[in-house]
Amino acid sequence: MLGKIWFALMAAGFGWSLLQGEKGAFLQAAVSAGEASLSYGLKLAGILGFWLGIMEVAKRAGLVDRLAALSRPLIRWLFPSVPADDPAASYILLNLTANLLGMGNAATPFGLKAMEELSRLNGGSRRASAAMCTFLALNAAGLTLLPTTVLGLRLAFGSAAPASFLPAMVLTGLTGTIVALLIDRRCRKRGDRRG
Amino acid sequence: MAEFLICALLLAVLAYGLYRGVNIYEAFTEGAAQGLKQALSLIPYLLAIMVPIHLWQVSGLTESLTKLLSPFLEPLGLPGEVLPLILLRPLSGSASLGVLTDIFYQLGPDSAAGLLGSIYQGGTDTTFFVISLYYGVVKVSDGRYTLKACLAADGAVAVAGLLFLRLFFS
Numbered sequence: 001m002l003g004k005i006w007f008a009l010m011a012a013g014f015g016w017s018l019l020q021g022e023k024g025a026f027l028q029a030a031v032s033a034g035e036a037s038l039s040y041g042l043k044l045a046g047i048l049g050f051w052l053g054i055m056e057v058a059k060r061a062g063l064v065d066r067l068a069a070l071s072r073p074l075i076r077w078l079f080p081s082v083p084a085d086d087p088a089a090s091y092i093l094l095n096l097t098a099n100l101l102g103m104g105n106a107a108t109p110f111g112l113k114a115m116e117e118l119s120r121l122n123g124g125s126r127r128a129s130a131a132m133c134t135f136l137a138l139n140a141a142g143l144t145l146l147p148t149t150v151l152g153l154r155l156a157f158g159s160a161a162p163a164s165f166l167p168a169m170v171l172t173g174l175t176g177t178i179v180a181l182l183i184d185r186r187c188r189k190r191g192d193r194r195g
Numbered sequence: 196m197a198e199f200l201i202c203a204l205l206l207a208v209l210a211y212g213l214y215r216g217v218n219i220y221e222a223f224t225e226g227a228a229q230g231l232k233q234a235l236s237l238i239p240y241l242l243a244i245m246v247p248i249h250l251w252q253v254s255g256l257t258e259s260l261t262k263l264l265s266p267f268l269e270p271l272g273l274p275g276e277v278l279p280l281i282l283l284r285p286l287s288g289s290a291s292l293g294v295l296t297d298i299f300y301q302l303g304p305d306s307a308a309g310l311l312g313s314i315y316q317g318g319t320d321t322t323f324f325v326i327s328l329y330y331g332v333v334k335v336s337d338g339r340y341t342l343k344a345c346l347a348a349d350g351a352v353a354v355a356g357l358l359f360l361r362l363f364f365s
Contacts, residue, residue: 005323005342006243013250022254029250036249037241040289045234049227054208056226057219061212099320101200111325112233112332119333127337128330133344136329140285140345141352142320150317153296159304165313168359172318175355180348187340 051109055094064090078138078181079131081121088117092135100145111139130188137180143173233332240331244324248287257282272357274308276301280315285322285349292316311360319352 017025058064064087071093072084082088091114098107114135122129128136147169154162212219251257257279265275276298283291295312302308322345330338 003336006247009247010250013247013254013256016256016259017250017254020254025254026250029253030246032253033242033245033249036289037238037245041234041238041241045231048230048234050230052230052233053223053225053227054205056222056229057212057217058208060217060222061208061215063208063211108328109230109233111329115329115333119335124333126335128335128339128341132330132333132335133339133341136326136338136341137344137348139325139329140320140322141348142318142325144317147313147317149292150295150313153292153299154304154309154313157299157304159309161305164305164364165310165317168310168356168363169314169318171359172314172352172355176319176348176352179351180344183344183347184340187343 047106048109048112051106052113055109055113059087064094067093079134081129081131082118083121086117086121088114088121088131091117095135096138099139099142107139111135133188134181134184137184138177141173141177141180143170143177145170237328237332240327244286244327248283248290252290272307272361274306274311276308277311277315280312281353284315284319285346287324288321291321307360307364310364311356314356314360315352318356319349322346322349 013029014026017023055064065085067090069085071089075082075089075092076084079089079092082092091110095107095110095114098110115132118129118132118135119125122132147166150165151162154165209219212222260282261275261278265278268278269275280291280294280298283294295316298306298308298312304310304313326338326341326345330336330341
């Protein structure tokens, strides 16, 4: 699936730059993408290291297990195939909470950890489990209550009412999340192989 | 406020760890080592998604698609300036944030385009980036119906954003 999308994106960009007679566009993009991905990766390394360090402390203190116990009903409803006392459940909950609070940088390490635990439950298969599909649908819909970056940017540009878009944004995000969950449920019931 | 909450939470976790007799220094460094290893293994996936995004921008494909589609979208009340943001949002959060900055600079954050852009930037996440990152790290190659559910959500967000903009700001 990813291979085909990636090829289509690359071919469209490459074809268009040739049509425009910009033969250097591909190399230019490769250089700037290399720079961007490396600098983002290094930034992520610092943040991931820090958060996973804190998370390890929380885990050894028994906090992660406790959080999982509290969120049991929600996780059971969203992810019927994940055992409620599994570490996967706590990481899923931490990821979703961080996303809701607009801590995108904090959400990613929890999300990656959740995927590792889901993969373990899935026997390390290369085929996604139903729980992974639901988890990614929720993450791609990305419901946020506090979009810190956008708020900051609006303030920086001297908006008269920086937070005025929030009610419309939350309702929009909620619509996306509900649609993602509905499609996910329907496909899971039909046992779809591909999208 | 959010920053204060995060700091308080972090300190609370460390204090609770001490209280429970955990060797918090050792636990932190071991967790951090895992995080660093994970981030480095992600760089190839980042590179894979960033090359086509940059290529679309450098070659002018993003701009041309915007021009091509804007006559159909203006009657719906969708300002043409927001279209690149809708197209880029599922691909790259930083690229669409760049478009939003440009809209704020040109038209102001309280213009219709500025408000709608804010709604889209905050109301959804980076679909393709999330999929490639999360499936990449556990080496899943068959995502089944994931993409269908995610793209349906993106479509719903595009429509809902316009509706709620009208509802709250007309």
